[in-house]
Amino acid sequence: MTITHRSPDLSALAEQYATDGFVLVKGLLSKEEAAFYRERSHTLLAQLNRHDDPTWKSAMGLSGGATRLQHLHDAQFYDAAFSRLMVDPRFTDVAAAVMGVEGVQLHHTKLFVKPPENGSPFPLHQDHPFFPHQYHRVGAAIFHFDDAPEEKGCVRVIPGSHLQGPREHDPEGSYHLPDVPFESATPQPAEAGDVLFFTYLTVHGSGVNVSEEARTTWLIQYRDPADPPTVKTHDHSLGQGMMLRGTDPTHRSGV
Template sequence: MITLKDAEFFNENGYLLVKGVFSKDEVEQMKNGVEQIIQRAANEKLDRNHTWQGDYIPPNELKRLVLKGFHDVHYHDASFTRAISHPNMVSILQKLIGPNVQLHHSKMLVKPPEKGAAFPMHQDHPYFPHDNHTMLAASVHLDDSDLENGCLRVVPKSHKQGPIPHIGRYYLDQKEYPISSGTPCPAEAGDVLFFNYLTIHGSDINRSDRPRRNVLFQYRDPSDKPSADVHVNWGQGLMVCGENPKFREYQPDFALKV
C-alpha cells in the first residue's frame, strides 16, 4: 500500500494520508456499525455528548456543539475487528512501526451536521505516554472530509518537538496553537490518515449539512512500554501482526456487577 518514500515522509513529517485503504463495502459496514452502536447506547441510556470542554471556543457556541465518541468499538461490532487487522492496514503498519504491531485501543468520533464539535489542537501523548514514542493513530474516514465538515489538521514535523505541556492534560494553549495553524488533511471515505501521537493535530467545527464520521485505531510496538499507568482497559494488547517479544500473562483487573 505504501512505499519506502512514503514511510520516510511519515518519519520526517509525523503524518501520512493513504488513499483507498478500505473499499466502499467495508466503509458501509463500518458506517452501519457506528450507527448501531449509537442506537444501542441510547437504548441503554448511555448515550451522551463527548464534546471537549474548555476555553478554546466561546461558551455560548460550545453549548450547542455535539460529539459522539465511544471507545473500544471492536468490542461492539466485528466490522471494526476486521478493519484493525485488515491486510492493507498491516502492510502499512509494518512499514511505519515495524514487524510487531499491537493495538492500544479504538474509538469512534462522529461530528453531526451543522453542530459537530471541534477538537482543539493537541498531542495524544498526554493521554497514554510511552517510553519510545512508537504510538501512532490511524484515523479511518467513513465520510468524505473537508474544511466545511471539520477535517483533521496536523502540524507537520511537530512530533520532533517531543512532549509539550498541555492545559489540564487535554489540549494546547489555543492562543499559541489555534486550530487554523494546522495543515488541513481533506480525505475521502476509505482513506486513512496516520500520525504519530506526538504530532500536533485537531479539527474544526462541522458547519456543513453532512456528518463527519471517523474511527480511530491507536497502534504501538509491543516492546514500547507505557511510561504512566493511564488509559488502560481490560482488552488492551491485541497483536495485529508479528509477535509480542516479551511473554506475560494478560489478566483483566475488573469486578463483575450483578
C-alpha cells in the same frame, strides 16, 4: 462489499511519515467498505443509546457555542466487523512500516460521529500526554467512513511537529496546546475509505462540522509492543495489548 487490494509503496509512506509525522493513505478501504462501516457505526450508536458527550471544555473557543459529539470506545467488542478491520493487513502493514517495526499492538479504539451543523471540534494537541511511552513508538490511524471535507471538521495537522518531542499541555483545558494557533495547522480533507496515520507526537486537531451531514471516523491507537508505557493509563480499554500484527517479544500483553 468490494474489498480493495491496493499495495501502497510502504517505503515512501514511511519516509513521508518520518519527515511530516503523518501520512494520508488514499483509498485504503473501498467506497463500499466505507459505506458498510458507516452504517454499522451509526447502528451501533443507536442501539447502545449512549448519551455521554466527550466534547472537550476547551472546544468552546473554536466553536463559539455549544457543540455535540457521539462516541464509542471499543467498537470491536460490539461488532466483529471492527475486529476484522483491526487485523486487516492493509492497515497493519502500513502501521508497521511507518513505525519501522514488525509487531503492531493495540492500545485502544474510539468511534466518533460529528453530528451535522454543530459537530464538536478538537483543539490542537498531542496524544502523548494521555498515554506516554518510553520510546514514542505510538501511532494512530483514523479511518474515514464518509467524506470529510473542511466544512465537516476534517483533521488538521502541523507537519514536522513531532520532531520537537513532547510539549507542555494545558491540563485544565483537556490537554490542548493554548499557544499554538488553530489556523497554523494544515487541513487534511479526506474521502470515504482514506486512512490518516500519525504519530502521537504530531500536533493535530479538527474543526467544527458545519455541514448538513455527519462525519464518521474510527480511531485505532496502536504501538510497538517493545515500547513500554511510562504511565499506566487507559486501563479501561478492552483488549489493550492485543497483537494486531506479529508477536509480542516482551510477553507483556496489556501491562
